[in-house]
Amino acid sequence: MAKLKFFLPLAGFLVLSGFLLSGLFSDPRKIESALINRPVPAFSLPDLANPSQQRTLSDLTGRVTLLNVWGLWCPTCNAELAYLTELRQQGVPIVGLYYVQPVDTDFGDKFDINQLRLDVARKLADQGDPYQFNVVDEQRSLIFDLGVTGAPETFILDKTGTIRYHHIGDINPQNWPTLASVIKQLEEGADGQLTP
Amino acid sequence: MASLRHKLLLLCCLLAAPVVAEEQTDATAKQGLELKSFADPKQQQLFAQLTAELRCPKCQNQNIADSNAVVAVDMRQKTYQLVRDGQTYDEVIAYMKTRYGDFVHYQPPLRWSTVWLWLLPALAVVALFMTVIRRSRQTQQQVPDDTYEVVSGAQLSTELQAMIDAAAQPKTAVAEEQKP
Numbered sequence: 001m002a003k004l005k006f007f008l009p010l011a012g013f014l015v016l017s018g019f020l021l022s023g024l025f026s027d028p029r030k031i032e033s034a035l036i037n038r039p040v041p042a043f044s045l046p047d048l049a050n051p052s053q054q055r056t057l058s059d060l061t062g063r064v065t066l067l068n069v070w071g072l073w074c075p076t077c078n079a080e081l082a083y084l085t086e087l088r089q090q091g092v093p094i095v096g097l098y099y100v101q102p103v104d105t106d107f108g109d110k111f112d113i114n115q116l117r118l119d120v121a122r123k124l125a126d127q128g129d130p131y132q133f134n135v136v137d138e139q140r141s142l143i144f145d146l147g148v149t150g151a152p153e154t155f156i157l158d159k160t161g162t163i164r165y166h167h168i169g170d171i172n173p174q175n176w177p178t179l180a181s182v183i184k185q186l187e188e189g190a191d192g193q194l195t196p
Numbered sequence: 197m198a199s200l201r202h203k204l205l206l207l208c209c210l211l212a213a214p215v216v217a218e219e220q221t222d223a224t225a226k227q228g229l230e231l232k233s234f235a236d237p238k239q240q241q242l243f244a245q246l247t248a249e250l251r252c253p254k255c256q257n258q259n260i261a262d263s264n265a266v267v268a269v270d271m272r273q274k275t276y277q278l279v280r281d282g283q284t285y286d287e288v289i290a291y292m293k294t295r296y297g298d299f300v301h302y303q304p305p306l307r308w309s310t311v312w313l314w315l316l317p318a319l320a321v322v323a324l325f326m327t328v329i330r331r332s333r334q335t336q337q338q339v340p341d342d343t344y345e346v347v348s349g350a351q352l353s354t355e356l357q358a359m360i361d362a363a364a365q366p367k368t369a370v371a372e373e374q375k376p
Contacts, residue, residue, distance in 0.1 A: 028256055029256075031253060031296075031297060031299045032297050032298070032299065033297060034293060034294055034295060034296060034297035034298075035294075035295070101266060102266060102269065140266075140270055144270055144271075144274065144295065145295060146295070147253075147295040147296045147297065148267070149253040149254045149267050149296075150254050150265070150266070150267065
């Protein structure tokens, strides 16, 4: 008993050290998404290439799709374009959700979808176009409902348009295998349920 | 013109490095976004409480009142709308949690996985008190043991005498042995 008492401070120290050590290797940006296994909220937003056309949830269903939140203003998104284009060539369907930053009206700036359409077309022609189509969320309403914290972020949707995976940050050759395995499971599974 | 003003503002900020924080708050005040009016002072109070308790999902360890990240500005605006629409504290928190998860509220929910947050400090305090009580009992028991040294002055002197005798005896014995 006395011996046990003698080692008690050491045991406490080791437990505390282990706890703090694990904190060193955890990623504080990793947030549990609240929308996993819930359907994409209903929306009706203009198509970027053809602003008169409204896109809705039905455009995202039917097959397993990546929904990629991005913007020209976001350097990481631009860096990601080339790799995403490679993935598209491998047959991965990717839909873009364009994140419009708030405009500063005090400086006379205003949102111009036609200007944006031209800028994006030029960028995609230059860097590669990974997208089936792009949806413009000027008010960031769908972006808010999806719990997007910034860009780039990517959601994996199953065939029914239900969110199965939420990835914060860019997609690159290092983290792609994780996402690819989720997609594979969703494509194989009839009910689209993930086996963890 | 607009970009020139942007550049000038940036230049001012750079020159006035120690007062950058002030410049930024000036800029937000100018945006007009942040001038929010309330018909009811209770709603104003609720808005202040909510923006202080809701956590910015983009920026580590800032509440949405404190942050100017796009998502924090949007959340502030949404909170304002919901409060103006007459939603209660719980309703606004639930609205944010369905989108941004438990992370978004600084008050964690009480669940089996989070119960240690409350239990552990309570257990630590209980353990501390138990140790203190046990220690004080041990020292109380030791007090009577100590007293015998005080009362046994006479006994001590006889003991001392015995020790002197014992020390003296071997010497005489040695002396006797050396004699022949």
